[in-house]
Amino acid sequence: MSDTKIYLPESDIPRHWYNVIPDMPTPPQPYLGPDGKPITGAAMEAIFPPAIIEQETSSERWIPIPEPVREALTLWRPSPLIRARRLEQALNTPAKIYFKYEGVSPAGSHKPNSAVAQAYYNAEAGIKRLTTETGAGQWGSSLALAGQMFGLDVRIYMVRISYEQKPYRRSMMETWGGEVIPSPSNHTQAGRDALAQDPDSNGSLGMAISEAVEEAASRGDTNYALGSVLNHVLLHQTVIGLEAKRQMEIAGDYPDVVFAPCGGGSNVGGIMFPFLADKAAGRDLRLVAVEPASCPTLTRGHFAYDYGDSVGLTPMMKMYTLGHDFMPPGIHAGGLRYHGDSALVSQLYHDGVLEARSVHQTATFQAGVLFARTQGIIPAPESAHAIRAAVDEAVQAREEGRERTILFTLSGHGHFDMSAYDRYFAGELEDMDYPTEALETAKANLPKVEG
Amino acid sequence: MSDTKIYLPESDIPRHWYNVIPDMPTPPQPYLGPDGKPITGAAMEAIFPPAIIEQETSSERWIPIPEPVREALTLWRPSPLIRARRLEQALNTPAKIYFKYEGVSPAGSHKPNSAVAQAYYNAEAGIKRLTTETGAGQWGSSLALAGQMFGLDVRIYMVRISYEQKPYRRSMMETWGGEVIPSPSNHTQAGRDALAQDPDSNGSLGMAISEAVEEAASRGDTNYALGSVLNHVLLHQTVIGLEAKRQMEIAGDYPDVVFAPCGGGSNVGGIMFPFLADKAAGRDLRLVAVEPASCPTLTRGHFAYDYGDSVGLTPMMKMYTLGHDFMPPGIHAGGLRYHGDSALVSQLYHDGVLEARSVHQTATFQAGVLFARTQGIIPAPESAHAIRAAVDEAVQAREEGRERTILFTLSGHGHFDMSAYDRYFAGELEDMDYPTEALETAKANLPKVEG
Numbered sequence: 060m061s062d063t064k065i066y067l068p069e070s071d072i073p074r075h076w077y078n079v080i081p082d083m084p085t086p087p088q089p090y091l092g093p094d095g096k097p098i099t100g101a102a103m104e105a106i107f108p109p110a111i112i113e114q115e116t117s118s119e120r121w122i123p124i125p126e127p128v129r130e131a132l133t134l135w136r137p138s139p140l141i142r143a144r145r146l147e148q149a150l151n152t153p154a155k156i157y158f159k160y161e162g163v164s165p166a167g168s169h170k171p172n173s174a175v176a177q178a179y180y181n182a183e184a185g186i187k188r189l190t191t192e193t194g195a196g197q198w199g200s201s202l203a204l205a206g207q208m209f210g211l212d213v214r215i216y217m218v219r220i221s222y223e224q225k226p227y228r229r230s231m232m233e234t235w236g237g238e239v240i241p242s243p244s245n246h247t248q249a250g251r252d253a254l255a256q257d258p259d260s261n262g263s264l265g266m267a268i269s270e271a272v273e274e275a276a277s278r279g280d281t282n283y284a285l286g287s288v289l290n291h292v293l294l295h296q297t298v299i300g301l302e303a304k305r306q307m308e309i310a311g312d313y314p315d316v317v318f319a320p321c322g323g324g325s326n327v328g329g330i331m332f333p334f335l336a337d338k339a340a341g342r343d344l345r346l347v348a349v350e351p352a353s354c355p356t357l358t359r360g361h362f363a364y365d366y367g368d369s370v371g372l373t374p375m376m377k378m379y380t381l382g383h384d385f386m387p388p389g390i391h392a393g394g395l396r397y398h399g400d401s402a403l404v405s406q407l408y409h410d411g412v413l414e415a416r417s418v419h420q421t422a423t424f425q426a427g428v429l430f431a432r433t434q435g436i437i438p439a440p441e442s443a444h445a446i447r448a449a450v451d452e453a454v455q456a457r458e459e460g461r462e463r464t465i466l467f468t469l470s471g472h473g474h475f476d477m478s479a480y481d482r483y484f485a486g487e488l489e490d491m492d493y494p495t496e497a498l499e500t501a502k503a504n505l506p507k508v509e510g
Numbered sequence: 511m512s513d514t515k516i517y518l519p520e521s522d523i524p525r526h527w528y529n530v531i532p533d534m535p536t537p538p539q540p541y542l543g544p545d546g547k548p549i550t551g552a553a554m555e556a557i558f559p560p561a562i563i564e565q566e567t568s569s570e571r572w573i574p575i576p577e578p579v580r581e582a583l584t585l586w587r588p589s590p591l592i593r594a595r596r597l598e599q600a601l602n603t604p605a606k607i608y609f610k611y612e613g614v615s616p617a618g619s620h621k622p623n624s625a626v627a628q629a630y631y632n633a634e635a636g637i638k639r640l641t642t643e644t645g646a647g648q649w650g651s652s653l654a655l656a657g658q659m660f661g662l663d664v665r666i667y668m669v670r671i672s673y674e675q676k677p678y679r680r681s682m683m684e685t686w687g688g689e690v691i692p693s694p695s696n697h698t699q700a701g702r703d704a705l706a707q708d709p710d711s712n713g714s715l716g717m718a719i720s721e722a723v724e725e726a727a728s729r730g731d732t733n734y735a736l737g738s739v740l741n742h743v744l745l746h747q748t749v750i751g752l753e754a755k756r757q758m759e760i761a762g763d764y765p766d767v768v769f770a771p772c773g774g775g776s777n778v779g780g781i782m783f784p785f786l787a788d789k790a791a792g793r794d795l796r797l798v799a800v801e802p803a804s805c806p807t808l809t810r811g812h813f814a815y816d817y818g819d820s821v822g823l824t825p826m827m828k829m830y831t832l833g834h835d836f837m838p839p840g841i842h843a844g845g846l847r848y849h850g851d852s853a854l855v856s857q858l859y860h861d862g863v864l865e866a867r868s869v870h871q872t873a874t875f876q877a878g879v880l881f882a883r884t885q886g887i888i889p890a891p892e893s894a895h896a897i898r899a900a901v902d903e904a905v906q907a908r909e910e911g912r913e914r915t916i917l918f919t920l921s922g923h924g925h926f927d928m929s930a931y932d933r934y935f936a937g938e939l940e941d942m943d944y945p946t947e948a949l950e951t952a953k954a955n956l957p958k959v960e961g
Contacts, residue, residue: 062519062520062521062584063520063584063585064520064584066517068513069513069514069515070513133513133514133515134514134596134885134886135886145585145659163614164886165882165885165886165887165888167925204886207883208596226928226929226932227925227928227929230928230929230931230932230935231888231928233931233932233935234879234882234883234888234928234931234935235882235883236883428685431616431685431686432658432685432686432687434585434616435585435586435615435616435655436616437616437682437685474618474678474925474926475925477677477678477681477682477685478677478678478681480681480684480685481677481681481684484681484684484685
């Protein structure tokens with residue numbers, strides 16, 4: 060029997076990222092500033108290095124990966140493509156199920172793929188420090204690791220309630236040399252204002268973004284780094300799909316359908332964009348983003364210009380959105396709890412290139428536990444969304460008595476999410492659909508944009 | 511530049527375990543029963559299946575690995591051998607440092623290597639349930655996973671204080687379908703007696719062993735499984751060293767020295783035994799077990815017959831021991847906090863085939879953090895003992911200006927040990943040497959054995 064795990068040599072780490080923009084039926088709409096006009100690269104220079112700004116709007120299909128970034132990626136890449144034979148057997152399905160496993164990175168998810176690239180370009184530009192925000196800690200720990208690798212100090216504004224409730228992710232960031240500050244803090248004007256209003260504030264991701272951006276914008280030696288949503292982040296993640304295509308070739312297979320969990324879009328972009336060209340060339344291939352029913356950005360959101368953060372500090376992006384004043388429900392897939400979505404993923408979904416579906420929380424944990432009991436790996440709750448969709452597809456294949464080749468991305472392990480599994484086993488998780496009234500309110504509150 | 515990570519195809523998972531007994535200068539002394547006489551295989555049948563009992567005393571050098579066990583191992587094996595280039599650079603050493611990374615298993619350590627074998631043999635023998643004990647949870651989670659794979663129910667007696675303080679390891683066991691019982695419990699006479707004495711008892715590993723063994727001995731459908739110390743466990747772990755030898759060949763290198771953390775001996779046996787034959791054949795090779803200075807079993811213990819547990823329920827084994835009434839100090843490498851050591855490792859150390867050294871707690875965390883900051887992976891505190899020794903060796907090579915090839919086993923990741931890193935960063939960890947008086951007392955309290 061052929062190997063269930065397909066590894067590639069390090070020389071097969073891609074030499075170029077794949078930029079989807081030239082292959083999009085409709086190019087993404089420009090980001091708009093507060094004046095409603097497209098923002099310029101110069102406006103971004105306060106917080107991003109030139110190479111990143113260039114990548115954000117590049118029309119080159121292939122962008123070279125610098126050798127030091129490839130070398131950093133060798134710590135965990137190429138990641139394995141794994142045939143989930145035990146899951147197939149448990150489902151008694153004629154479908155073949157493959158997953159690309161990104162939990163092998165030191166931080167336990169796909170996030171470091173972009174973190175090392177961003178750290179490299181900032182170091183090259185003479186930057187000494189990076190700031191960022193983190194909620195559950197996946198991105199913050201990835202950037203702490205990447206900063207350590209390229210000699211940058213990293214300050215992470217961590218939502219205070221997470222700082223207190225998730226001490227292990229904080230320890231992880233500190234182990235890699237990151238400085239973790241509970242937000243709101245006294246380090247920024249935004250933080251001081253918030254504390255003046257409420258000294259016991261729990262904080263929010265929007266507030267943490269404000270603090271990180273304010274500090275980066277006000278210091279010449281300091282830039283800001285974001286872990287999803289923006290074009291350059293999705294670009295860096297395409298190593299996932301490029302490797303997966305090569306590995307599927309080695310397996311002698313090609314997917315009929317690809318699933319990825321969808322929050323800000325970095326998983327969807329990472330695995331799916333490299334398959335897009337084949338689809339454009341006529342290949343019968345479904346690319347399906349999977350999101351929580353409680354945060355149904357693509358499946359029920361508005362396709363409109365909206366802010367990237369909750370308080371309106373960022374540029375406006377044309378995207379699917381639940382409204383920037385979205386109140387995230389208390390689900391455990393923290394990485395999918397974002398009101399908007401990447402402009403690239405949004406436009407491709409709008410144009411029918413990508414599909415989307417939503418799943419409920421308990422059904423995702425049920426699939427996650429089935430996966431753990433068959434394949435061993437305990438998935439992150441975010442990743443379990445893709446597993447749920449893959450399992451449903453495999454069951455459908457069984458019911459229809461048809462073969463099918465399924466590929467999904469297992470974006471990370473759940474070692475820091477065991478309290479969510481605890482709550483699942485205790486029957487404490489609730490399923491909710493995002494309320495229709497809230498969608499109406501969000502629509503009314505969208506920023507007004509000309510044209 | 512050649513790959514830093516060396517993977518093998520699944521067909522290179524060893525087809526035989528290597529049994530060190532035929533190659534030992536002195537064979538291990540027999541286990542003794544309460545009457546001071548060697549215990550028979552028949553006496554072990556109440557809690558172990560025949561195949562395991564046979565392996566415990568086999569004189570065959572090579573023991574075939576059943577295909578279903580090899581197939582179970584494919585979930586994570588062969589594990590990678592990794593060249594720690596970034597660590598070498600940070601140390602500016604001429605030494606080459608390789609590590610065999612066992613943290614890729616779903617449970618995050620080497621423990622499942624034996625768990626799947628034990629689960630298989632018990633299922634083959636018609637056993638329906640397994641019991642075991644767990645402290646920090648590494649072994650319990652490994653057996654829960656293995657039981658799930660071979661259709662066995664697994665009940666884990668977890669030391670009550672750990673059950674309460676380490677809820678995430680408990681969730682992990684439950685995710686794999688294990689039943690976790692805080693010990694002492696009302697399920698056994700031993701537990702009921704303990705609770706009658708102290709209803710608020712924190713429990714101990716010795717008590718949990720007593721409960722697990724009592725239940726297994728009293729039920730025909732139930733056996734017991736142990737995660738270290740015994741010959742068959744070390745045998746199952748030799749896949750580590752067998753793979754590592756093949757991988758070193760591919761790397762075109764051979765180790766001058768091999769380090770492994772040493773608690774019950776399963777890491778030492780796993781990586782080192784397959785190298786022993788080369789040493790016996792004249793190869794200049796050092797094999798060094800690394801243990802905590804606070805629990806210096808090999809380096810300061812007595813070589814004598816002693817009980818395997820703290821209350822004297824198990825057979826007596828000829829081993830290095832700090833005394834079965836050893837009070838474990840509160841160090842964070844829970845897996846190394848055992849009063850005794852495998853009979854095989856003890857005899858080989860006594861005969862000068864293996865060396866041993868001890869290291870202090872803060873020095874191990876210092877090495878663990880250096881490793882995390884260079885190689886990314888955050889090591890388990892147990893594994894950091896081997897890293898400490900490897901780093902010292904590499905520094906010595908630099909000081910002497912000599913090349914050297916170092917191999918160590920990175921037995922697991924530290925994702926469930928971040929609170930220990932927290933305490934390290936907070937400066938709360940203490941170094942201690944095991945008190946000489948306690949060694950004297952232990953000597954006086956050793957069981958009296960004829961001859």
